Amino acid sequence: MNVHTPAKRSEAVRLIFADLQALLGERATRAKAVRDAHGHDESHHASQAPDIVVFARSTEEVAEIVRLCGTYRLPVIAFGAGTSLEGQVNAVCGGVCIDLSQMNAILRVSPNDFDCTVEAGVRRKQLNEHLRDTGLFFPIDPGPDATIGGMAATRASGTNAVRYGTMREAVLSLTVVVDGGRVIRTAQRARKSSAGYDLTRLFVGSEGTIGIITEITLRLHAIPETIIVGSAVFPDGRRAVDAAITALQLGVPLARAEYLDEAQIAAINRFSKLDLPIAPTLFMELHGSRKHLIDQMELLFEIVTDNEGHSFRQAESLEARAALWQARHDAYYAAVSQRAGGKGWATDVCVPVSRIAECIALTKDDLADCPVPACIVGHVGDGNFHVIFSLDPDNAEEMEAVAAISRRLVRRAISMDGTCTGEHGIGLGKRKYLVEEHGDAVELMRTLKAAYDPLGIFNPGKMLPAA
Numbered sequence: 449m450n451v452h453t454p455a456k457r458s459e460a461v462r463l464i465f466a467d468l469q470a471l472l473g474e475r476a477t478r479a480k481a482v483r484d485a486h487g488h489d490e491s492h493h494a495s496q497a498p499d500i501v502v503f504a505r506s507t508e509e510v511a512e513i514v515r516l517c518g519t520y521r522l523p524v525i526a527f528g529a530g531t532s533l534e535g536q537v538n539a540v541c542g543g544v545c546i547d548l549s550q551m552n553a554i555l556r557v558s559p560n561d562f563d564c565t566v567e568a569g570v571r572r573k574q575l576n577e578h579l580r581d582t583g584l585f586f587p588i589d590p591g592p593d594a595t596i597g598g599m600a601a602t603r604a605s606g607t608n609a610v611r612y613g614t615m616r617e618a619v620l621s622l623t624v625v626v627d628g629g630r631v632i633r634t635a636q637r638a639r640k641s642s643a644g645y646d647l648t649r650l651f652v653g654s655e656g657t658i659g660i661i662t663e664i665t666l667r668l669h670a671i672p673e674t675i676i677v678g679s680a681v682f683p684d685g686r687r688a689v690d691a692a693i694t695a696l697q698l699g700v701p702l703a704r705a706e707y708l709d710e711a712q713i714a715a716i717n718r719f720s721k722l723d724l725p726i727a728p729t730l731f732m733e734l735h736g737s738r739k740h741l742i743d744q745m746e747l748l749f750e751i752v753t754d755n756e757g758h759s760f761r762q763a764e765s766l767e768a769r770a771a772l773w774q775a776r777h778d779a780y781y782a783a784v785s786q787r788a789g790g791k792g793w794a795t796d797v798c799v800p801v802s803r804i805a806e807c808i809a810l811t812k813d814d815l816a817d818c819p820v821p822a823c824i825v826g827h828v829g830d831g832n833f834h835v836i837f838s839l840d841p842d843n844a845e846e847m848e849a850v851a852a853i854s855r856r857l858v859r860r861a862i863s864m865d866g867t868c869t870g871e872h873g874i875g876l877g878k879r880k881y882l883v884e885e886h887g888d889a890v891e892l893m894r895t896l897k898a899a900y901d902p903l904g905i906f907n908p909g910k911m912l913p914a915a
Contacts, residue, residue, distance in 0.1 A: 568597025
């Protein structure tokens with residue numbers, strides 16, 4: 449998207465920095481260490497630093513920053529917690545990075561309406577701490593403590609999706625800064641509407657490529673009366689997945705159904721100091737009334753046994769449940785830590801639930817000859833799973849071997865009527881697969897991008913493949 453010659457671009461950066469300093473003071477910086485910290489996420493993609501980093505504190509400031517970027521024809525990239533996994537925050541064309549972490553106010557909570565409105569920099573754990581005394585909670589839980597704005601921008605998901613859905617279902621309305629610094633609200637707070645295009649769903653998952661989300665209105669849920677966690681080990685992944693699918697078919701109120709292969713369990717044991725049996729494992733969490741869940745746990749035990757599962761455990765105390773799920777949320781870091789100095793490459797796909805056992809089994813075959821440590825972890829209740837590699841990004845042979853496995857995995861998922869990414873998003877890493885998955889619909893996406901971002905300044909080089 450570089451519309452400047454090098455000399456003119458350097459001058460544009462100098463001029464906009466002066467304007468940004470006048471607007472924000474010390475919250476506008478060109479310090480190398482700060483720029484470097486904002487040039488990458490947790491993915492394997494090489495860092496690409498912005499020219500300037502600014503720390504916004506209001507929608508009005510974001511709007512003025514976007515207006516200035518349009519005036520000087522410089523890219524603008526939103527930054528939350530930097531926990532994305534496909535290079536979404538890399539400044540591939542330089543420009544201005546807007547760090548939204550200081551926009552962290554919880555603006556409104558309406559318990560009777562089961563909703564709230566927060567600024568983009570609010571963290572999911574911060575929100576749930578704030579909600580604790582209301583009897584409500586926000587269920588979407590990607591592994592890291594991500595910002596709500598980043599979660600909306602990447603259409604994040606997590607372990608609770610089987611019961612509560614993803615950010616697509618959780619977001620009721622957005623405040624977004626769009627082309628020219630205009631501020632729009634995508635919807636009212638009503639739970640349903642037939643009024644006009646569904647702009648909310650367009651911006652959820654847009655990865656900052658057509659506007660910058662500054663406020664989010666979220667759907668909340670009642671904290672369940674009783675929560676019970678069960679776990680069991682299986683002889684192979686197919687039986688573990690079959691147990692989860694059978695439980696869903698029989699109406700067991702699963703909120704979470706998480707599969708971890710034996711490599712992932714071994715990594716978690718080392719990283720989180722646990723002693724779980726090293727075997728394909730299913731973690732399941734049930735939400736509901738105590739009376740109902742007692743019966744359902746008996747049914748779940750029968751289902752596990754029928755699928756040759758054993759070592760069935762259950763936990764109900766808050767401490768035991770929290771320790772287990774924290775270990776699960778640390779799965780990425782556990783997998784990467786298997787080798788000193790390793791860098792993580794995490795890929796994810798999603799297929800129809802009926803195909804996930806087959807897809808995992810074929811992927812396990814691929815990993816048999818993988819030259820680097822690799823683990824599988826999956827949200828098997830909704831057909832989504834991840835492969836996490838720990839590699840040396842400077843080793844060309846390792847990078848190509850992992851890239852080849854990732855390509856086969858993605859194309860296998862698409863051939864099963866699945867998707868190249870269930871929750872990580874497109875960013876830099878999955879752009880090349882978008883046409884394979886969506887075909888001619890990608891041209892319509894390009895048309896929408898051009899309409900919403902005529903100057904091409906919003907997070908350029910991401911999501912859409914080159915025409």
